[in-house]
Amino acid sequence: MQPLNFVQNLLNQNQISDNLSLVLRPGQIISGKVMKLFPNGIAEVLVGSNKVIAQLEAPLSVNERHWFQVQSGEGKVHLRVLEANGGNGTDATSESVLKELALPNSKVNTTLLQFFQNKHLPITKETVHIAAQWLKGKILSDGLKVLDAVLSKQLPFTKNVFNSLYAIQEDEPISSLLDKLQALLKNGELSDASRRLISIMEQLRFPDSKPSASMLQTSEDPNTQFIKDEVKTAIKTIGFSYENETVKLIKDNEPLNVNKMEALKPILLRLLSEEAAAPIHDAAEKLLNKITGYQVLSQEAGPIQQLIFQIPLTFWDKRTDLTMQWSGRKNENGQIDPNFCRILFYLNLDHLKETIVDLHVQNRVISISVVNHHDDLKTLAQQYIPILKERLEEIKYHLSTIHFEKPIDKKETHIEKKKALSSLKLPNHYIGVDFRI
Structure with missing residues (x-):
């Protein structure tokens, strides 16, 4: 029988809202869907629930999802579509996105890429590299839950905050x-x-x-x-x-x-x-x-x-x-x-x-x-x-x-239960009774 736990509930509260404003900066990579096309290469791109009006650097079709990299530009957002390795016009893969970021194609980096994509968050080399460093020596699934909590609660994106939240979901009281x-x-x-x-x-x-x-x-x-x-x-x-x-x-x-x-x-x-x-x-x-x-x-x-x-x-x-x-x-x-x-x-x-x-x-x-x-x-x-x-x-x-x-x-239930409380052994002559609260 699995023990009770409250920490996962707390970490799962306040999940990232789709209504959070999206701030794009040059160099970031995002996953978006082209919703509308306008003259002169202008398009409406949906990132999560955020609609971005952007200048595309290549012609695309409506209702297609792509990886984009934010480019420098004045007046409007400029997006460059990323292609698979070889530049043959096919969509970018996780491997090619990591190559674009100059990051190794490791299991942790690929998982983090998928994580940020699912959360509709912009990706940079720094955020993936830092998060991968934090996850070293940690159980990957537990680490991602903590990373999710840091982002969803809009806590400081620091190693100390990550390690402190990871510590309270561990078993030891x-x-x-x-x-x-x-x-x-x-x-x-x-x-x-x-x-x-x-x-x-x-x-x-x-x-x-x-x-x-x-x-x-x-x-x-x-x-x-x-x-x-x-x-x-x-x-x-x-x-x-x-x-x-x-x-x-x-x-x-x-x-x-x-x-x-x-x-x-x-x-x-x-x-x-x-x-x-x-x-x-x-x-x-x-x-x-x-x-x-x-x-x-x-x-x-x-x-x-x-x-x-x-x-x-x-x-x-x-x-x-x-x-x-x-x-x-x-x-x-x-x-x-x-x-x-x-x-x-x-x-x-x-x-x-x-x-x-x-x-x-x-x-x-x-x-x-x-x-x-x-x-x-x-x-x-x-x-x-x-x-x-x-x-x-x-x-x-x-x-x-x-x-x-x-x-x-x-x-x-979808709540994962992990042991988070220690045991209390009472003297043998107290049978069947615990102290009252």
Whole structure:
């Protein structure tokens, strides 16, 4: 049974709109269809859904698709049709287009050419070469999905952005990356940055205060404040809000106190600037990319804001990774409006295994969907629903509905599911019960 995953959903959101304006520059190569012909070699060429009025440098027929190269010219777009190798008048192939770009006819380059053609995007030697470099050592299909996300979300076309998004779709969660880096640091020569990293990792692994197992599992009044505080502390300690806090200090004309801004991310950056051993450098870079990837996906689009993060949580010395996605309109304070929003929780629990809780809030009326493979989850949860309603009423929310669903079988969905959550093993004397959310 395939595990649940949310990353592919996020990467697949906001696909490239056909309505994006097309900007053509000399040297670019495009795939277009001739729609209309006008006197003096003028034609209307369709590129995606964009209509381009261009001066053709050779006579063509209507309804034919060709590869074109944009030429220098004043007043209008000039297009030169590309021909197959040998110049015998036949349409250009991928091989001949790559030759025109002075790029090797490799599998990766051919695939990238097809990718840009399908997205109706202009192609240059630089974009294909850069993308091919990024894809080295990566699974090609996964890399193309990430490349699609970078373009569709109109993110900066940089190696750092690509690597950060690629990192969050990989299986390994933050807790595992933390453990690996910590082990390497302890076995190596300790610099100041290494010592500070180990200290922060210990804070994440063993918070100052912990609730008892019985409090989380069986108490009628679980310490929800502890969970809230640990989540907030972990977000700040990892450095998801590091850049925002830095900007705030600058705006408030406050000194950049290093101790005040102590967080995992800036110290990782410091470690990577040092001459660390290769295994330590690689482990630190993977962790940094993972953190940055979630920051990149946390976007603002006009009045809509999306926040997403993954944090390790520790209960009775056992760890799991909690991934949360918040989305909604911003209120007058610039924060997500708690009256109208959506919150998704992703957990991997010892007994329930991989679980998604999808919570919709409309005017403080809440509907909840719980997605899990467990056959008897609905029956097991019935005794807790009245308590949930009561607790929500105490904070002025009303529970409207709660649904229990099983994940759609992979054969019935186009969403690729990959493992993205770590496992949590509870002590043997806790049977069949996970902590309450």
